[in-house]
Amino acid sequence: MTLDHTHDPTARSWLAAANAAGGDFPIQNLPFAVLRRAGSGEPFRGAVAIGDQALDLAALAAAGLVQGAAAEALALAAQPQLNAFMAAGPAAWRALRHALFALLREGAAGEAAVRACLRPLAGVEYALPAQIGDYTDFYTSLDHAVNCMRIMRPDADVPPNFRWLPQAYHGRVSTIGVSGQRFHRPHGQFLPPGASAPVFAPCTAMDYELELALWVGPGNPAGQPIALANAEQHLFGISLLNDWSARDIQMWEMTPLGPFHAKNFATTVSPWIVTLEALAPFRRPWSRDAADVQPLPYLDAPANRAQGAIDIQLEVALLSEAARAQGRAPARLSGTSFRHQYWSVAQMLTHHTAGGCALQPGDLLGSGTISGPGPGEAGALIELARGGQQPVDVGGGERRGFLQDGDTVILRGWCEKPGAARIGFGECRGTVLPAISE
CATH class of the missing domain: 2.30.30.230 (Fumarylacetoacetase, N-terminal domain)
Known part of the structure; x- marks a missing residue:
């Protein structure tokens, strides 16, 4: 760039x-x-x-x-x-x-x-800005992964493969919506605390996930991987993404495979796609601590080391139903930067195609939840509220361990630094509605 x-x-x-x-x-x-x-x-x-x-x-x-x-x-x-x-x-x-x-x-x-x-x-x-053929959601924030694991065990660490490859699962296109999306709290199967058998009921632990949407440009034929040095020529641009998550359903169903009902009911993207060219002034070196494992050769290249990271500032706010009725402003919950992500956008795309998978124009890649290393940089409520055990202040005397019906979550993103024009992403807004009665 x-x-x-x-x-x-x-x-x-x-x-x-x-x-x-x-x-x-x-x-x-x-x-x-x-x-x-x-x-x-x-x-x-x-x-x-x-x-x-x-x-x-x-x-x-x-x-x-x-x-x-x-x-x-x-x-x-x-x-x-x-x-x-x-x-x-x-x-x-x-x-x-x-x-x-x-x-x-x-x-x-x-x-x-x-x-x-x-x-x-x-x-x-x-x-939606494109007809999305396929949607893949990554899991590439080390801070997010460690934070979530340590809710259950303070000394926990990520599985060894997290540091060797950008993990991902294939998502559902039919329920992706554009900012302003309103969706019903999903039903699913989960194991209530202290129970010996699961129930099928509305989710009780609704969460958001602060992510970026990576939009694929030119694709690749099946069986022909995209080299890391060429990966960004196949990325059109970036928007905001909220990967809504039903945590109680997720915890029960995702062993040994990935999430299913916990993720397929709604995903919200912002309408404006900022091109990689517009983001060129905000590129940063991508690096790994010398004591950490280094990528295998197919996930390493001089250009990625030189400017693989992007300093995109991100923020999450919540507008409750009570706040809306009272005319109160949304409450800011957290903020961080995409520069902290453990894997770069180019590495995600290259790994996606490394086994021979064909990508098509308009395919959507979610970055995975974006969390930073400091206090207040968590990209999901499960981290901020410690699995619902320490509810956070959302203004007006209200607190949240997980989202309630009527809550609107607002994601914002921008790039800003001296000597460059401020580049914004607009907002990504979505609202949780009550579950549909059985």
Whole structure:
């Protein structure tokens, strides 16, 4: 990842809202989503966020303001799903980024025609940005894994294979929803404390998981692994992801295989996909402590060591039903950074294909819960509340060991540092509804 004029922190847009301090969507970001005007019934189409507006890419394509390779990429990105644009690869992504940057930059010609293609973000509704063929959820935060194991045994450590490979399980696509998703508390089989036999009942230990969604660009043929040095050419971008988890069901069912009912009832992603190119200023060296095991050769490369980590700041907040009724703001629960993740995004993708698995454009990879090493950096309530034993304050005199019906969990993400424009991810919001009566 190299920096160019589109990363210039001094660049400004003719749209004043894009230049506001602390905003998510400056001209240096240009993330992609699929949307339409709320309540319109019109077809969904690709869009790019700029300030407090969405640039309607179908309208922009019809205006004929973009030429050459960028026009070809624009036609793909304007479709109701981004799969074809994701498949087009880095050259097409970069061509369109540069063209949009030129159109939106302060002093650009054709401002009036581009303004006609803007839609206020406050008045749009979103769809999933791509048709997701397959969904894989990883388990790649050492801090999260250790924290969870030590709830049960203070001296516990992760299994040996955790340090040798990015662990994962295959998830369920049919219940993935976009931010704003509302889902019913699931039923499942679990063993109540002190019981000798399981019950089938609504989950009593509902949790969230703070994750990132990694969107696959060009895929690979079956039997042809993607080398680590080339992995990021196959990653289109990143959004936020909440991997809702029914902990009581999970604890009962996941031995000896992985979670099933505990994870397949809902997964929520944020609508805006931030491209890897927009994140280039926030790359960090990826490293392992010298005393720790080092990756096998297929999971190691100089480029990954040099800039495999990404410093994405992340935050979890909770808005209870009572807080909503009383007009209280959401309560911040925790915050951390993705730079702490034990395995990089490139290592996850490479390991996924190492056995011959074919990935397709629009496939979704969850990063696994993101937790950091310090207090208050836990990415799940099971860690913060110590398995429900030490409920946390969520404001207004309310406490939570696990989520209650009516709770809305809000994930936010952004990148920020001196000498670079702030890049935001928007938010990922989901609400737990009561279980459906049997």
